Structure formats: structure tokens, C-alpha cells
Amino acid sequence: MQPRPGTLLVASAVLADPNFAETVVLLIDADADGALGVVLNRPTPILVADVLEPWRDAVEPPEVLFRGGPVAVDGALALGRLLVPDDEPVGFKRAFGIVGLVDLDAPVEMVEGGLDAMRVFAGYAGWGPGQLEAEIAEGSWYVVPSEPGDLFREDTDTLRRDVLRRQPGDLAWAATRPADPLMN
Template identity: 45%
Template sequence: MDQPLLTGLLLVATPVLEDPNFRRSVVLVVDDNTDEGTVGVIVNRPSETAVSDVLSGWGGFASDPAVMFAGGPVGTEAGLALGVPASSKDAPLGWRPLERLGEESQVSGLGVVDLETPPEVLGGGLEALRVFAGYAGWGTEQLRAEIDEGAWYVLPATDADVFSAEPENLWSRVLRRQGGDLALVSTFPEDPRLN
């Protein structure tokens, strides 16, 4: 049986996921290819380093907070950027949409930004921009095994999740809006031993 592709969806760490790289993380799946594995970025880990300190010319286009985000433990010396075009009619040069089952992501207009494109060419064509240092990666079937083990909730994403001005509280907010049992999970204490 074919598994549905996860591109454009969120992976929200369950409270049982203790790996410090992913504890209480919210990961947007950027590319899910069942033959090659899965790539995502953690969208709730801002750093203290301004985008402008790392990528000349891009700082003025970055969404608040305009800092680099720790996208994951893999390739931390490389940058990956996500953006939403200012116009839904014309895709700006240097931007490509996330694709899910041959269609655009459920996240309205979200795509990958080529940081090699001069910022003066692409930057003004973006409504939102987030830059990540590193990414999260899983080998073929590795992520599905983690989901089956109960390490991740797979949930729909919104633009507000990816470009949140308050990313530190995103884990609780995403769970709370699901209602039911997941809303209850959103109140799970950081350290249950202190409860």
C-alpha cells in the first residue's frame, strides 16, 4: 500500500520524543520522497544570529524575527530558505513551490527560495521569508517508523506556523488548535518531574 506523501505537513514532536535535536520541535516537511527519504526544517527554533549577519542583502526581506532558524542537525553550515510570493499570479525567479502529490502544498503559496538568486531580484517579490541553518533528514522509511512508534504527530500546516513572529510557543499553539486530546497534550509540562 502506498503511503501518502508528507510534503507540506507538520511533524510535531510528541512528549515521548526525548532526542534533544527534536524535543518539542515543529518540523515542516519540505520534501518527502519515499525512494530517497524525507527533508524538513524545524520552524520553532530561532537563533540569536540576524539573517543580515550571515546572508548579505537578505536581512531586510526576512520575516520577524529576522534571525536564522536552526532548521535541524544536518548540514548546519548550509542555508535553506522558504518564502511566499507577494503575488499569486507570477512566481518570482528563484522560487519554486513545495509539491505534494503533484500539487502545491496545503500551505498557501509556500515554496523554496534559491539563496543564490540576488536578493534585489527576488526579495521584493516575496511576502514572507524564513532562513534556516541546517535541516532535518530521514532515510527511506525511517520517518514512517518514528511516526508508527509514536514520536510524531502529523498535522496540517499554515503560513502562520512557518512564519510565526513568536516561534517559541508554536509547539503548544499547533497542538491546542487541534482540539480534543491534542489540545490536552499542549499543556504537557516541559519537565514532568517538576509537576
Template identity: 50%
Template sequence: MDDLTSKLLVSVPRERSLVDDQDVFDRSVVLVLHHDEEGAHGLILNRPLSADVDAVLPGWQEHVSAPDRLFQGGPVSLDTALGLASMPGDDDETLGVRRIFGGVCLVDLDAPPPVVVPMLAALRIYAGYAGWAAGQLEGEIEAGYWFVVDAEASDPFSDDPADLWQNVLLRQRSALAFAASFPDDPDQN
């Protein structure tokens, strides 16, 4: 399988009766941050939490993009925080910021915000991440759990993360766009 780094994984819609209430991947959009033969990891982009960022990282709240909430990045290591940012330009090495592809960067959350924030166009803080062992993600894609689509620069920092799943599907120029109209409860259709 091709390298999926920088791609979006969009969960395939399923009947609510088949979805566990705790399924963090239900109608999720995951940005793949890294993918190789050893596995993959990424962040769920559309799971804002009710917690303020300052509750876990004092000093960062005023710098995050709207909605200014902490996001659940996935089910793995929920006690860790990752900063995902957009940084204009093409500098690879900047104090406190590591570019991973295009304008998407990881932020060192141990760095003081005044050192890092002036370089950033957008910032989100995530608790946890999504991770797959070698071959696991490929198996899930082959089993039909994920659509793989190109990301747009604004996806990780959408003002309306609740509608991101539907919006990503609707912009596809294929039959994939029809999946966006899959109802929460097909019996109500």
C-alpha cells in the same frame, strides 16, 4: 503511508529526564517540504538562533520576517542555508523562487535580494534541515515520536516561534490538544 508533504510534524512531549539537552527535536514543529518512498526532508520552524542573518548571508537581514534571526532548520548540513518564503499568487516559475506547495516557496539565496524580495510576503532563513532516509520517518511516526497535523499558512512565519509547538497542539480539535499542557518537568506538576 500517505504523502506528508506540507504537513507538520509536532514532536510528542517527553519527560525532561528522557531528553538529551542537545535534542533539537524536543518540542519542535517541523514543516515537511518533501516526502516520498525515498525519504523526507523538512525544516524545524521554532528554533531561532542568536545569530543575525547577515552573519552568514550579507544583504538578507533587512528582508527576513520577525523575529529577524537565523533559524536552525535541523541537525543536517548546518553549514548550508535555505530560504523559506511565502509568495502570494500561483506563479510556479519566478526568478529566484521555486514554489513547493501552496504559497510556500524556496528562495535561491544566491539571487540578489532586490530581485527576489518584492514577490515575497514573508521570508525566513534556516541553517541546516531535518532529513530522513527511506522508511525512517514512517518508523518514527509508528513508534509515537511525532504527531502529524495540518499546517496553517502562518505557521512557517509565526511571530512567536517559541510558542508555536504549544499553539499548534492547542488548535487541534482532538485529544491532541491536551498534549500542549504536558509540563517540562512532570515532577513539578
């Protein structure tokens, strides 16, 4: 599968970068200029209400910031899912399907009524031209389809394992593969 907006990158056991070990990344953008995504399974203990108070009631449980990746962690980006597929509120920019970026500078009242769900991420994951494709070719990432519940799942502890288990063929076995199979 090719990396494209809406697909998941699941870290393989050989991925050594601690920023991405055991992660599931949702791609928001991917083209010849590079790729951008957010880590779905790294909740922080920081409440959205503590840093973006107006958005406190708009986010899905758990109502915390998620560490979206190692780039620009002092900034935030939000993803939302449309309530009505053809009715985009002010401050919403579609990324794929009914999911898009939410402008956190827009008035909350203008946005939240048009969203079914929303999550806020501190930082993001980014790759330059050809970088992600090289990491996939070396076996660092599995590229798999996402499912509607992946982005707004409340309990993300088993997300990586669950995503891998639902894959066809041998890839499902990767869900239980240790980092060093010789130590098993």
C-alpha cells in the same frame, strides 16, 4: 494524517532526541525516498544580516537565522511565500501551496519583490526511506496540518503548544502533557 509537504511534525513528549525535543517541523518534501523539513521554533541569536547581508531586509522578524535541523548546519536554506500565487520570481521553487525554496545565490532584487515573506534556516531535518514513518508509528511525532501563519510567526516560543491546542479531540490535551506524566 500522512506526512506530506506542508504538514507539521510536532514532537511528542516521548521523543528523546535532543535535536527535536519540543519542536515543530514543517515538511518541505516527503515521498518514498525520504523526507525533508525545517524546525520552525528554534531561532538562533545570529542575525541574517551578519551572514547573508544582501538578504537582511527580505526576512521576516525576528531577522535571525533559525536552526532548521541537525543536518548541514553550516549551510542555509530559505523558504518564502509568494506575494502573487501565480507569479513565481526567478530563484523560487514551489514546495507546496504558495510556499517554496528561495535560491540564496539568486540576486535579491530578482526575488524579494515577488515574496510576501521569507525566513532563513541553518541546516535541515532529514529522514531516509521509511525512517520518518517508523518514528511516527512509535509515537515520536504527531502529524498535523499547518496553518498559513505557522512558518513566519514572529514569536515561536509557544508555537508547539498552540499547534497542539488547535487540534481536534484528545490531541489537544498533548499541549500540556509533561514528558513524564508520573511526575505530575
